[in-house]
Amino acid sequence: MNDLIPLAQAHCTPRRGAEHRLTEARVRELLPQVPGWTLAEDGRALVKTFPFKDYYQTMAFVNALAYVAHREDHHPDLSVHYDRCVVRFSTHDVGGLSENDFICAAKTDALVP
Numbered sequence: 001m002n003d004l005i006p007l008a009q010a011h012c013t014p015r016r017g018a019e020h021r022l023t024e025a026r027v028r029e030l031l032p033q034v035p036g037w038t039l040a041e042d043g044r045a046l047v048k049t050f051p052f053k054d055y056y057q058t059m060a061f062v063n064a065l066a067y068v069a070h071r072e073d074h075h076p077d078l079s080v081h082y083d084r085c086v087v088r089f090s091t092h093d094v095g096g097l098s099e100n101d102f103i104c105a106a107k108t109d110a111l112v113p
């Protein structure tokens with residue numbers, strides 16, 4: 001992937017197969033570019049909790065994120081609560097993290113002020 005393009009402006013491409021799974025070194029390089037996201041499941045997923053003031057704001061975020069996921073054809077797992085949403089990105093087609101997860105994490109951050 002071209003690192004000259006900020007992650008939030010890059011687009012997902014189909015990535016299938018273990019060869020698209022990021023190395024630990026690449027994950028360490030990308031992680032600082034998505035502040036607040038943490039590794040989970042032994043480095044196979046990226047997770048962040050987004051807090052909101054009420055259910056309406058939470059659902060507005062969920063709907064905006066669903067639109068991004070549809071546009072990028074890359075889909076998060078969501079845990080939706082009254083005042084927060086826990087977002088988890090992982091690429092099942094590679095069995096771990098791909099560049100698509102970092103691109104979508106950055107695009108998710110761009111949805112909130």
Ligand SMILES: C[C@H](O)[C@H](O)[C@H]1CNC2=NC(N)=NC(=O)C2=N1
Binds near residue numbers: 073074089092
């Ligand atoms: C064909 C299509 O591009 C793939 O099935 C996409 C769809 N959305 C996806 N979302 C996630 N999170 N992981 C994937 O591997 C994935 N694959």
